[in-house]
Amino acid sequence: MPGALGYSGIAMLHAERPEVPILVVSSAEGNAVAEEARQLGAVGFLSKDSDLGTIEAAIARALGGRAPAASLATGPEPLPQDVAGLTPTQLRVLREVIDGKLNKQIAHDLAMSEATVKAHMTTIMRKLGVQNRTQAALVARSLGLDLRH
Numbered sequence: 001m002p003g004a005l006g007y008s009g010i011a012m013l014h015a016e017r018p019e020v021p022i023l024v025v026s027s028a029e030g031n032a033v034a035e036e037a038r039q040l041g042a043v044g045f046l047s048k049d050s051d052l053g054t055i056e057a058a059i060a061r062a063l064g065g066r067a068p069a070a071s072l073a074t075g076p077e078p079l080p081q082d083v084a085g086l087t088p089t090q091l092r093v094l095r096e097v098i099d100g101k102l103n104k105q106i107a108h109d110l111a112m113s114e115a116t117v118k119a120h121m122t123t124i125m126r127k128l129g130v131q132n133r134t135q136a137a138l139v140a141r142s143l144g145l146d147l148r149h
Helices: 008-016 031-039 052-063 088-098 103-110 114-128 133-142
Strands: 023-026 044-047
Touching (some): 008 088, 023 052, 044 052, 088 114, 088 133, 103 114, 114 133
Parallel strands (some): 023 044
């Protein structure tokens, strides 16, 4: 996905279309990778090496509103820093914060008022469970959301 690094594309896609189930089919392996995909909004994670029948069944289950059997249905609860609930605009604001921009610069770049940027930052910080913009940028980077294009 253009502008995405790592699995940050999952968060961007989930923010744009939260009603669409995202099933990741990847060559990456391990519970940590699957958990990261889930925290970013994926409903499931399958190995690229899965047989066609397993992939078809997982897709059918995801489209039916159920977590695919070989997916992320098990495992720890999402971290408080889960970013799957951020809107596309909030993700754009967060990207600008990661780039080190001030609210005034962000407002100019995104064609919005500085008050609107501040409101978005307040919501972003609440959703990420942090106290300031530096912590928000650190959390976003730690979750692979360095969204520079």
